[in-house]
Amino acid sequence: MPGVGRETRQQCPECGTEIRGDSRFTVWCAACDWNVDPEEPQPDTGRLERAERALARRHGEQLLAEMLSGREPRPRRDASAVAAIALALTVHGVTLALAVGGVWCLLAGWGGAGIVVGLVLLALAGVLAPRVHRLPDDRPVLFRADAPELFALVDEVAHAVGTRSVHAIAVDGSINASVMTYGVRGRRLLVLGMPLWEVLTPAERIALLGHELAHYANGDTRNGLVVGTALRTLSLWHHTLQPLPHPSAIEMVVNALYVVPRLLVRGALVLLVRLTSRAGTRAEYLADRLAARTASTQAAVGLMDRLLIAGPLGLLLRSEANRAALGGSRSTREATARADKLWELLTTYAASVPEHEYERQRRAGARRGHQIDATHPPTHLRRACLLGGEPMTATVVPQTHRTDQITAELATARTEVARRLLRDGPEA
Template identity: 60%
Template sequence: MLLGIPLLLAATALRPRFARLPENKPVLLRADAPALFALVDEIAQVAGTRGVHAIAVDTEINASVMPYGLRGRRLLTLGLPLWEILTPRQRVALLGHELGHYGNGDVRHAAVVHTALRSLTTWRYVFAPVPQPTGIEILVNVVYIVPGLLVQGLLMLLDQLTLRAAQRAEYLADREAAHAGSSEAAVGLMDRMLVVDSAEILLRREVNALAMSGPRSAREAEHRADELWERLTAHMASIPEHEYERRRRAGSLRGHSVDATHPPTHLRRARLLADVPRDAAVAPDDDRDRRIAGELAAARTAVARRLIRDGLDG
């Protein structure tokens, strides 16, 4: 029993960590956004998988679907800056891509591998050496060397074993994006991904301008937070075609790393153009798009205010 107690404690500490619903960002359930969930369900059916149980909205220029909880429910995370710069058709393609990872059996999105990657990443953080250690922290760093190396080795091994499958899964998910939103929308999504850094620069510039204008202007800006999205959309619409072409050529000249989980955007775009053109399996619906915009209105304002506050605090 004396030996069993520390083993039980170790097993408890090393148990798989399951994600939870985020507490620091708006989370929508079906009752909050029926039109958006209906769209996700329709796209999931096209991709050959099930829908999601919750939708979180945050400040990232990204989107993802991940399992959470012991029952493996799914959480879709929409980055509002990315969502705002896409057309309705491109948004369908984006959702088709994210759900396509599950419809195509992406090994990194499978419950066992995803949980293992998440747990190992958490433990790598736990065993990271304390920077500028003092006193007892020096001893802690020494004790953490061996378990830290073991965790890092396991994480690198699992990463390498699933690397090729992850790269292939991106191309398959792009195919689902074209299936759901049309080939044209999927190619347009790739073009937008080429210039997302421009959106990030614009957001940072707007927040810096508010910081320099004084606290009163910043407080007023929080009440007009939605204007941030209007300026972002106008900025992205002003990017000329030759800039997209320059980015594609730069990506081609730069090449890519063989150990990258995502293939270069210009290669993914070329793959879409090489396939037989597809029409949208999810029919356009202007009324649905307006209802979705209404459902996201509160989160849209909250995220804009969060961007302004974080920028001013930073």
């Protein structure tokens, strides 16, 4: 059974200390950190990579010191934020210029050539225009009438963090959660990864909701209409300009023509990510603080610990998906029973993870340091930041009857998600 492990004992090959472990997890030595991170990434070899990592580390340490200073930091529009907005507006301006140029070519009376050029420019503008998110059609989406108690809890948490609530809640198979806007009216969508939701306690679930909704309260520009859509547009441009594989003679010429535009787009994309990274990191720390204020420091720290074992949880889900595939087709009743059983296996496994595995994950995170392209600070630093501040008590307290009603409201969705997990494995 996934929730049961065999105790192991061996001597550390480095320092000779006796190591007691669990057969399901990496064997490592707490005395000398032997094998603490067997998948440790290769060190940076280029001058640019070393410089970027040093810069990220310095910024991360400055932000952590700021959060631990006792001050009440606010998201601020510094020079980087202003530059990011200016760059994003420039990106949208290019798309607008293509559209205006296309209309002008059509109306300029240049005959067939003008019409062809105008249509090409309009087509490019249409492809590269900012896209707003739509409600997902590949996963369960709940509205207030579907889950009144769940929405009542989200409303209460939103009020606690100082923002408006959401209009819809989507449920998927990721070990994650997120918020976004959808539609031209900018309605709010909360995405809950059911595997993460299932392994959290009721208080930790409130902390999760508090963290995600805090991104609205903090005004995180990465999720905003201007910068967020610019990031997606640049990513689309970069993907469109990728070299054609196995090119013919003509395609080699096209690839050569793409080189300069591709480098310019990549440079703009990297610059926009860099300009928003510090503000994004600060927003994560602020969201953690609001989560602690909403659900208590203890609950927010518990959430951090659960995030540390996302990898092992994913391995378990993939293992169960492989086992289901080998088992062949089943009746609807058997498939439903197996899907519901998946959550019991997952929660039992999560509850059985020993403390030494959590500690190994923290130490491995400390060794890896700040990742250049990460959208979040390292989890061990977020946890340390929570523990370094004044302990906070909960303003939103779990209620047993509400927890039971929310479970009932999510029953159909959780079964559907479990079936997909057993068929396809965990989502990214």
